[in-house]
Amino acid sequence: MARRVSFAFLCWLALLLLAGVVGLPSARSQTLATLLTNGPTDRRINLVIMSEGYKTNKFGQFRTDATNLVNQLLGAAPFNQYRSCFNAFTIAVASNENGSDHPSQGTYVDTYFNTSYDSYGKPEFINLPPDEWDPDPAHGIGRVTALLNSLMPDGGVPILLVNDLNYGGSGGGVLICSRAPGSDTLVTHEMGHTLAGLGDEYDAAFPGYPDTEEPNTTRVTNLAQIKWNVWITPGTQIPTPPTGPQADRLGLFEGAHYHATGWYRPRLNCRMRYQTEPFPFCEVCQEALVLSFYRKVRPLQSWSPTATNLLSTTPQTLTFTVSTLPPSAGVPVTLWWLDNTAVPSATQTVFQVSSGALSNGLHQVRAEVRDATTLVRTDPGQLLRQSQIWQLQVSLTNLRLAIARPTSQTNVSVVVSGSAVHGIVLEASTNLPAWQSVATNAFTQGRFEFVEPSPNPLPRRYYRARALP
């Protein structure tokens, strides 16, 4: 089934123009119900499943159908390893009648999004306005957008779940699928387009579709320039014969992007080549999908301390922690660096450093989180790794007092050296129990010389330097 990307894009544009003047139905009466939550909506891919052709008394069925759909979608590789990247919600909107239109059979029902089968002459192609039968986007895609903007302002992937037992659906800006068994495989295929920008690996012509390569389609036949060549085992024939001993390898198979010749795909079979067959996504498509997950969901979820400029003025143990995606998302690896030197023993999400063991001055602590999944071999955008850096200023008090020495018959000099982040006070005493200040805030680090300002007739005098708190 051909994508409706450009078609849907025009629809969205039209919607933007029309939304201000068309009286879109109020979304206030609808509410969002949670099916699956794995994190905040601004940091997850939110699947938002809306009911189409379900009367109010079918809402229980809708929730069951939606739960089954989510389980099917996230059960397919690579989604099954990255469930933690997804949230799922339902929006139950009532239709006046059950089902969907089947124009080829003369069947028309009154439903909220006015969907129809038979679009583009294909019985299984479910569309929503604007389409061949209803040109008004406010009756279809406008209602989807209004609900999404109202109830999921952080954005989501809208999926219309159609209460019809005839197999069908479509992709584009809005994913559509019926509750018929097997329709979920179609949505999984369409998610490949929507999330990862994958291309159809079909041979069937699509006149007018742009000849733009996707991550899984190419016209290149030179092995060194094939974008997925890291997945191709040496010795694989290029192009790869679709029959014989190499047919089950990953290679370069002719037929893709709506061309039977001159365009190539990575594997003989893939979910992006067939919608109805439950073939898995090929390695190249899975890699593109995982990268797409990490464009929305970052591997580093939070860190502590949240402040990234730290100051240590007393010897202490400083604890740094990071939290990564839950384990279902690949295999998270955490590494730590201190002053750009890797700490080999530090591979956990907690790292401790003693400021007393560091010299005074600026230090850097860095955590790097990386998904070590084997599903991705090429990550030019470094999407699978993320670093967090803390700048640590260590200013521990470390004072030394030089022996007082006479500078003349009656005066003495006292030298203080070292560091004290808040300065020092230099005090003097004739008897030790009683002290008086003779110089305050003289310095924070380096060397300070104090000379008695006037002739000092005292036979004995003691000095001490004290760091200010």
Ligand SMILES: [Zn+2]
């Ligand atoms: Zn593929």
